Amino acid sequence: MERESISPFQLFLLVMLFELGSAVVVPLGLDAKQDAWIAILLALVPAVGLIWLYSFLHRRYPNRTLIGTLQTLLGKPTGWTVGLLYVTYFMYIATRVLRDFAELLDASFFPQTPMMIETVLMVFSIAYVVSLGIDVIAKTGQIFACLYLLSLLVAVLLLLFSGAVEMESLQPVAEDWKRIFEAAFPVVYTFPFGEMIVFTMLFPYVRPKSNVMGTAIGAMVLSGLVISLVVATEIAALGANIVSRGSFPLLTTIAKVNIADFIQRVEVLALLILIVGLFFKIALFFYAALIGAAELFRRKSHQPLVLPFSIILILLSMMIAGNLPEHIQEGLKAVPWYLHLPMQTGLPVLLSIIALIRGRSRKAGV
Amino acid sequence: MKRLLSVFLPLCLLTTGCWDYRELDNRAVVMGMGIDKAEDGRYRISFQIANPNRVAQQAGGQSGGGGPAGSPVTTYAVTGSNITEAIRKATENVPRQIFLAHQRLEVISEAVAREGIGPLLDVMERDPQGSIHIPVLVVRGGTTAEAVLSTLPPLEEIPATKIYDQLKTHEEMSGETYAVDVTEVLRALTQKGRQPVLPGVRLIGDPAVAENMETMEHALPLAKVKLDGMAMFNRDGKLVGWMNGAAARGLAFINNKIQNTVVHLDCKGRKKEVSVEIQRVKTSIRPRWNHGKWTFHIHLTGEGNVHEVNCPLNLEDPRILDRLETQLSREVSREVREAVRAAQGAGTDVLGLGEALHRERPDLWKRWEKDWHRRFPKVKVQVSSTFVLRRTGMRFNPHQKEQ
Amino acid sequence: MRKKRSARKGSKSLPKQLQYRDQDRLFSSLEENLSKIQQEMGHSSDLVIRRIEAGTDPKHSVALVQIEGLVDDRRADEFLTKSIMVDSAPMDVETPFYDFVKENALSMSNVQLVSRWEELFHALLDGKTLVLGEGWPEALCADTAGGDKRPVTEPALQTVIRGPRDSFTETLSTNLALVRRRIKSSKLWVQSQQVGKMTRTEVAVLHLEGIADPDTVKEVIRKIRQINIDGVLESGYLEGFIQDKTRTPFPTVYNTERPDVIAGGLLEGRVAILMDNTPVALIVPTTFFQFLTSVEEYYQRWDIATATRILRFLIFTISLMGPSIYVAFKAFHPTLIPTELMVNLMAQREGVPFPAIVEAFLMEITFEILREAGIRTPRPLSTAVTIVGAIIIGETAIRAGLVTPSMVIVVSITAIASFATPSYSLANSARLIRFGLMLSAGLFGLLGLTLALIVLVAHMNSLRSFGTPYLIPVAPFVPRDQKDLFIRMPWEALSTRPRTARPLDDQRIPEGQDPEPTRDPKEDDPS
Structure with missing residues (x-):
């Protein structure tokens, strides 16, 4: 059987689905009030640099996942340990998104259903899809990305046509740059853009390898624009205050x-966007954790790991926070600083520096 | 793995109930909600619940063996300290789960409005079933919201639906009152640059008769619900005054809510002989630094069509049309000025002047924001408008000739 | 491993009469031969042995052996007269009778010599006529296969308004001819083999050499050769053996009874499998979307065909999800139903004893019973079934307040949509999946439905038909093949064959074939 692969087009749509995923359903960058959309665009700029960094590492080691690169650059024991850290990190973020999903669903469409049920349903569906491999994830993601983008487009168009949108709510534009900066960094920069770190696990599967970086950056910039548009529409329709106080x-x-x-x-439409977007976001984090773990523990296939990891995912998502405000506060205050920044930016920068030094010394040696 | 899944999944399915599964006939669909003050100071909340059999029957559907004749709605009133408590308490009377998603509107009595609408809004905002987008009305003239809701209309089946349609039509055709939903109220209450307004509604006739089924059988309804003016609220969400007639329409002009309305102009000394339909009105509010003071310029532009002329005017003469245009602009400006006067008199910025300032001069607004409610009544406002007459209908000159 | 074992077991349990001893050649004694044939065939009553005294001087005893019903009597007689009953012909005394008959007979078409018992029995059971003679070490065997055949009729399942009216029959040779008549090319290659130890059913694999992917052809032939079974009665058996994945509700082999569909498939570079005794032929590789297209779309104008095709996707969606969407909205999300409609639905629900989901299941199962009854009932009774079904379900159940009228409407539309699905096998899968979706929608509303849909699509993505992804050209996305998917472009735009079957030769229409407007005859007028 041919080796599993994804096409650049599929990568593009997966990135879109992943980036939009939870970012369009929760209030994002609303610390900047009516300028939230500017904050999102602002955070996009360094994020492009970040992807450039990721694809730099990928070009250095085109057939290795992040886990493999770590072991090559940091040496066996250190690399292995950091790799384990990354697997844990991916699992943790998957858990967080899963919790978001269950909380939002419970708050909106299924107030009586216990969160456990929604979580279990979601995780088992994800487990099935993920056990079929990246090829199937990508193909399925491709189909649902079209459905997803269509729903989003229809929603925005309907809003514009129904006259519910008042552009005046977006004024004054760029009222307070300091506020915009604070909204953009680190929160919007790390979530959703920095989460692209997951794709360092998937880059090796992309075939043909012609332009992985261009595709990833293109998709991320486009999704950044879409998020910005959606947030702007929300603000124009409801006013920044209501949006910022909303959970969904x-x-x-x-x-x-x-x-x-x-x-x-x-x-x-909102329900579809919520379910489909978060499904693929969790699935990608989960898959990255699975293949990472399979690589660390030298398993040929990630399939035997699916069930134990699913159960961990369910239990963790129930345990990480007592209630929604606690969960959100963690996500906004602690996680960006202590988790996202080192894992998404710090370590990759370090790796690139090591890779550069190595490359130079090797050249000098020859 | 697969085997485990196949055991696990059915187990999950079997052990789960259907929490959010609820048959339609177990839901009580609330069409409208009325909020009054109870004698003990708590809220008296009335739910208007649709009687589906009756409604479907009236809609011309197949009569399911002659269902129970009677009113298409039932109105329950419950007393509670807040809406949530009342909803829960309503189950004492209603055998089904109260279902708010299809609510058409909420009616608040004037007494409640004077005390403040803030406490009523939170539950509507928090509710996932979308009550946040329904319009709110204030009952004028001492009648209770319950009475307004209970007035059975002669044409439409459900009172709440009837008032809703009335509101929408009035907004479209006249603009003197317009629908304001919870979002807009919240939006106004959460910022200092604009205060909320709500349309008013008034019961005409004897409320005791209104609740009777027989009302429907009279050719001339004995009691009816009429839309009347806009209620102004201050920044604490308390009703502080009403805008009536011309002022109410002036408010709609300022807030860009006019879709289509008719202005009557005088002709040759006789009052209101020429009617002009106005469309495509655009209003802009600009703060300007003038003679050492900030002045707000309200400028309106729009189009008009001559609709009715009951005096001999030569409409083929462009100069006559010019004169009508000037007259029209003057008339609209007058109404707008009246609205401004009423708002400043009530001391609440329902016009959104603060918001305009915020948009234009964020820096200045930062300094003014805190005591805007004190500055607003004294602020200088200039009104101007430019209207263009486009058409005169199917005829140029009226059939009446100058004697 | 398991396969090998069963294969060995199979050879051991081979029926006794087909195992031959060392001397598997015919005896020279006519009587011995005949008694052996009768013994091996268990004195079956349809075995016909006619003894004839042939030749003038001396008389030779000859026997004619055939199986009643498998043989075309006219041809058998013709063979007999031409080969043996040659009284009129001047017989050379020197030449032995046997050699004379042999020479005489072999000059005719379709006559062979068999000397082995195994061959003899195969020939006999294939409907050939055998001639044995005293002292002959061989038997003459003439292809007189015939007997009753169903004539070519209109297709029963895949009907069209515009298009050819012929369909396959149960006879392989007729079917092959129907295809050949459409593709008169030497590149249409037919490879035959027999499947089934007992039935020895003829299976023909067709492909267009130079267009079809040779690997696929090889793979098809390999898979058919590997089938080790006592008998195959219908192409469904083959389908079960050659499909890539068994545990799926979706068909991964396309079947049709229309020769034009087979010809179309061959032209796209696919491989067709025709089998004797069944009018249903198979095509591989196939995709999900092929099941949703009807051949008529290629015969009609492209804009109409496109509209029909889009309608068909809608039809399939309804047949798959009709009741589940209805239940999910009604019981879980009445928030999302327009007020008037909801009040109407509520009024219908008053007094109905079952929950909506139970109602949906009841109605669906009732409908399935009716449908099954409709197929199985003897034709004279089928009207009765229809009337009873229509009255009981359509009228009385509603009037008795057992079901809501809206549920009946939903179930009926779903049923009609199910009938309108062009492929019967896909409609069947949809029926099955429908119940699963209803369950998930009834338990978890739109959440259950959406997740079930994602899982379903993922499952479909994991399927392959002879290496072709099931959902190609949507996933993976093939831009070039979009011209013949949701829309059917005009013929001149369908210049390349779809990638589905990985054809060797992509080009279908050479460049520059756009239709030109007919020249106005007046312009050509010299005057």
Whole structure:
């Protein structure tokens, strides 16, 4: 059987799905009030540099995942340990997104259903899809990315047509740059853009290898623009205050659609966006953790790991926080600084420096 | 792995109930909610619940063996300290789960509005079923919200739906009152540069008769619900005054809510002989530094069509049209000025002047924001408008000739 | 491993009469031969042995052996007269009778000599006529296969308004001819083999040399050769053996009874498998989308075909998810139903004893019973079934307040959509999956439905049909093949063969074949 691979087009759509995933459903960058959309665009700029860094490492070691690169550059024991850290990190973020998913679903469409049920359903669906391999994830993701982007587009268009959008809510533009900067860094920079670190596990699967970096950056920039557009639409429809206090502002915004009392109650779009987006986001983190673990423990296939990891995922997502505010506070205050920044930026920068020194010394040696 | 899954999944399915599964006939669909003050100071909340059999029957559907004749709605009133408590308490009377997602509107009595609408909004905002987008109305003239909701309309089946449609039509055709939903109220309450307004509603006739089924059988309804003016709230969400008639429309002009309305102009000394339909109104508010003071310029532009002329005017003469245009602009400006006067008199910035300042001069706004409510009544406002007459209908000159 | 064992076991349990001793050659004694044939065939009553005294001087005893019903009597008689009953012909006394008959017979078409018992029995059971004679070490065997055949009729399943009216029959040779008549090319290659130890059913593998992917052809032949079974009665047996994955509700081998579909498939570089005794032929590799297309779309104008195709995707979606969407919205998300509709639905629900999901299951199962009854009922009774079903379900159940009218509407639309699905096998898969989706929607609303859908699509993505991804050209995305997927472009735009079957030769229409407007005859007028 041929080796599993994904095409650049599939990579593009996966990146879009992954980046938009949870970013469009939660209030993002709202610390900048009506300028949240600027904060998102601002955070995009260094994020492009970050992807450049990731693909630099990928070009150095085109057939290695992040775990492999770590072991090559840091040496066996250190690399292995840091690799384990990354696997844990991926699992933890998957858990966080899973918790987001269950909380949002519980708060919006399924108030009576216990979170455990939603979590278990989601994880088992993900486990099945992930056990089929990256090829199937990518192909499925490709189909649902189209559905997803279409839903998003329809939602935004309906909002524009229903006259619910007041551009004045976005004024004054760029009121306070300091506030915008604080909103952009580190939160928006690390989530969702920095989370692209996951794709360092997938880059080796991309075939043909023609332009991995271009594809990844293109997809990320486009999704950044889309997130910015969605956030701007939300603010224009509801006002920055309501959006910033919302747990699922996209739903509230979409609920506002009412064209001549005829096209209304289209909240199902928000539900689709929530389920599909988070499904693939969790699936990618989960898959990265699985193949990372398989590589660390020298397993040929990640499949035997799926079930134990799924159970860990379910239990962790139930345990990480007592309630939603605690969960959100952790996500906004602690995680970006102590987890995202070192894992997404710090270590990759370090790795690149080592790679550069090595490359130079090797050249000098020859 | 697969075997384990195949054992696990059905187990999950079997052990789970269906928490959010609820049959439609176990839900009580609330069409409208009324909020009054109870004698003991708590809220008295009335739910208007649709009676589906009756509604479907009236809609011309197949009569399921002659269902129970009666009102298409049932209104339950419950007393509680807040809405949530009342909803829960309503189950004492209603055998089904109260279902708010299809609510058409919420009616608040004036007494409640004067005390402040803030406490009523949180539950609507928090509710996942989308109550945040329904319009809110204030009952004028001492009647209770319950009475307004209970007034059975002659044409439409469900009172809440009828008031909702009335509101929408009035907004479209006149603009004197317009629908304001919870989002807009919240938006105004969470910032200092604009205060909320809500449309008013008034019950005309005897409320005791209104609740009777027989009302529907009279050719001339004995009691009816009429939209009347806009209620102004201050920054604490308390009702502080009303805008009526011309002022109410002026408010709609300022807030860009006019879609289509008719302005009557005087002709040759006789009052209101020419009616002009106005469309495509655009209003801009600009703060300007003028003679050492900040002045707000409200400028309106729009188009008009001559709709009715009951005096001999030569409409083929461009100069006559010019004169009508000037007259029209003057008339609109007058209404707007009245709105400004009413707002400044009530001391609440329902016009959004603060918001305009915030947009134009964020730096200045930062200094003014704190005591805007004190500055607003004294602020200088200039109103101007430019209207263009486009068409005169199917005829040029009226059939009446100058004697 | 397991396969090997069973194969060995199979050879051991080979029926006794087909195992031959060392002397598997015919005896020279006619009587001995005949008694052996009768013994081996268990004195079956349809075994016909006619003894004839042939030749004038001296008389030779000859026997004609055939199986009743498998033989075309006219041809058998013709053979007999031409080969043996040669009284009129001047017989050279010097030449032995046997050699004379042999020479005479072999000059005719379709006559062979068999000397081995195994060959003899194969020939006999294939419907050939054997001639044995006293002292002959061999038997003459003439292809007189015939007997009753069903004539070529209109297709029963895949009907079209515009298009050819013929369909395959149960006879392989007829079917092959139907295909050949459409593709008159020497490049249409047919490779035959027999499958089934007892049935020895003829299976023909067709492909267009130079277009079809040779690996696929080899793989098909290899897979068919590997089939070790006592008998195959229908191409469904083959389908079960050659498909890539068994545990899936989706068909990964396309089947059809239309020769034009087979010809179309061959032209796209696919491989067709025709089998004797069944009018249903197979095509591989196939994709999910092939099941949703009807051949008629290629015969109609492209814009109409495109509209039909889009309609068909809608039809399939309804047949898959109709009841589950209805249940999910009604029981879980009435928030998302327009108010008037919801009030209407509520009024219908009053007094109905079952929960919506139970109601949906009841109605669906009732419908499946009706449908099954419709197929199985003897034709004279089928009207009765229809009437009873329609009255009971359509009228009385609603009137009795057992089910809501809206549920009946949903189930009926789903049923009609299911009938409108062009492929019967896919409609069947959809029926099965529908129940699964209903369950997940009934338990978890739109969440269950969406997740089930993702899992379903992932499952479909994991399928392959002879190496071709099941959902190509959507996933993986093949831009070039979009011209014949959701829209059917005009013919001149369908210049390349789809990548589905990995054809060797992509080009279907050479460059520059755009239709030109007919020249106005007036312009050519010299005057």
